[in-house]
Amino acid sequence: MGEEHRTVVIGAGPAGLTAAYELLARGVPVRVFEADEVVGGISRTVERDGWRFDIGGHRFFTKVPRVEEFWHEILPEEDFLLRPRMSRIYYRGSLFDYPLSAANALRNLGIREAALCMGSYARARLRPPKDQSHFEGWVSARFGWRLYSMFFKTYTEKVWGMPAHRLQADWAAQRIKNLSLAKAVRNALLPRRNRKDVTSLIEEFQYPKFGPGMMWERCAEEVQRRGGQIDTGTWVTAVHRDPARRRAVAVTVNGAGQRSYPVGHVVSSMPISELVAALRPAAPPEVLAAAADLRYRDFLTIALVVPAEFSFPDNWIYVHDPAVKVGRIQNFGSWSPHLVKDGRTCLGLEYFVFEDDETWRTPDADLIATGTRELERLGLVRPGVVEAGYVVRMPKAYPVYDERYQHNVAVIRDWLAREVPNVHPVGRNGMHRYNNQDHSMLTAMLTAENIACGTTHDVWSVNVEQDYHEVAGGDGDGRRGTGRSAPIVPARPQTLPASTRAVDWGARARTRAAAAHGEPPAAVPRAQVRPG
Known part of the structure; x- marks a missing residue:
């Protein structure tokens, strides 16, 4: 098969490597370009002086059988550990069970504080907050202000970098679905049954013994053994398209010199905003603006x-x-x-x-x-x-899932499907979705089938909440939002239109690679005015 039929995969994280592996299994030649010097993306395992670090913590648990099969096809059984799941909450010098246990919470809070929490809850039920459109109002209405301030407010604000009253309530409604103080106490006091029906309560999980990077290092070896090429330290600077044919036709990369390669398809797990910025000729102003507005x-x-x-x-x-x-x-x-x-x-x-x-x-x-x-x-x-x-x-x-992200992603998605249908976004950043590792992999698997077998899977319908988060079987409400529940956060004020800005994405890729290896972050070039 000629070079013009090769599929180029941008990014060697879980989605990119899964796509490469699955394509090669179906006889499609693949070349992978990864800006960093190592594979795995956020699922890498960083090693320093013999110590290994998991970036973010990756529990290998899934309800997607083909993802489970993939993991065990890549790594033999002896490379997996079965680990107990345990997480707790640190508050006021004490560790609280997570999920909350009535006996543990009472012991840590003390009778007086527990009584104050129940009183706060009673007040919230009798006189709920008038404004429940935001996270703070919604949660305090269901748990009382006192428990909200202990077990919801601080951590949420640390994660998303803004006051909780600026987060929209729909995230709380998804994340804390069917949970109230009364139910939490009832569940804590009754015997524990069917705990695996709630994925946040799984009691054990699989884990590669040398960390999640072990999975993706081995997957990269398999991709190369099957004839695929992986270029690390190489970033894609341009995705060239032919507007008349409505196809991507080549990519330009930079690493050990600048080179261009013809393509049959492009599978992209790079941030979708960077993908849009890399297109040549440039996308229309409204698409560039949508991409630049993603955070x-x-x-x-x-x-x-x-x-x-x-x-x-x-x-x-x-x-x-x-x-x-x-x-x-x-x-x-x-x-x-x-x-x-x-x-x-x-x-x-x-x-x-x-x-x-x-x-x-x-x-x-x-x-x-x-x-x-x-x-x-x-x-x-x-x-x-x-x-x-x-x-x-x-x-x-x-x-970041702000008030405009759904509109921005829809604009980009529709334009890509219409003008460059052989460019396929996959994974969390590639699709700007709140996917876990397993569902990022599933988007890549379905994309590989679409390319190799001519199927028409809608990878955007891979919705974690329907088959993963909280209760098996999902919400049943048909919503598609971010996938796994994520907050809709306030959008920043819009600034200079994207059509007048250009970013040196190669320089940013080099900066990311240096940062991931512990080197001091270099200055990233600010947006510059593009001539003409």
Whole structure:
């Protein structure tokens, strides 16, 4: 098959590598371009001095049989561990069971505080907040202000970087569907049955013994063994299209020099905003404007090595303490003993940031000092016990779902389908959807079938909430939004139209690669006025 029939895959994360693997299995030649020096995307495992870090924490649990089969086709059974699931909430120096347990909450809060919470709940039921259009009003109406402020407000604001009263209520309605204080108490007191019907309550999960990156490193090896090519440290700078034929015809890449390659299809897991910006000739102004209006939340991990006595059984702890900036703390030793070393563990402090904010720009040494202080302040370690620290930055970890994102994605999606139908967005960033790893993989699997077999799967209908989140069987309401429930957050004020802006995406890719490897983030060129 000639070069012009080759499928180019942009990005070597779970969606990109799954697409490449599935295409090769069907006899379609593939070449993968990855801007970073390693594969796996946010599902990589970062290694520093023999320590391994999982970026964000990846529980291998799915209700999609073909994804389960894929995992075990890539890795043999002996490479998987079956791990207990445990997460707790840190609040006021105490650890609360998650989901909440009545006995545990009563013991930690004390009789007086528990009574105040029940009184707050009673007031909310008698005189609910008038405005329940936002997250704060909706949740406090159902749990009372006191419980809301303890167990909902702080963590939510850390994750999404804005006050909870600016988040729209529909996320709360999806995320906390069918849950109330009365039901939480009733579920806590009654025997635990059918816990796997609620995916947030699964009690155990699979995990590759050397971290999730093990899966994607092995998948990359299989792609290459089957004849596929993977170019790391190589970013796509342009996707060339023929408007007359309404097709993408080539890509230009930069890495070890600039090169162009003819294509039959393009599977893109790069952020959809960057895909649109890379199209040549440029997309129409309204499509460029929609792409430029999409936002992302970035992610930073401070990994601190401590003696094993400061380990804890949780995979992670949610930090509901407004006095510290850390949002969640992972214990990598609880994921797998193969990630840590004898006699010590590594705690990963997770910070949800924006790429241009002060935390993101802070030098690694200062971040390690900050993380150490916060860990000590929380009382999770004694002063002076942190032995070493590492920083991992992950840009564009989470798409932001603001008031305009659905319109923006619809504009882009419709135009791509009409003008370049052989360009196929897949995955979380590729589609700007709140997908988990397994559903990102499913979009790639269906896309591979469409390309190789001529099927017409609608990958945009892959909806996590219908078959994954909370209760098996989903909502049954037919909504398609983001997929897995995510908040709709306020949109930023619109600024300069995208048609007058250009961004050096190659420079941004180089910056992301450096950041993921712990190098100080280089300056990213600001938007420049495009001549003509």
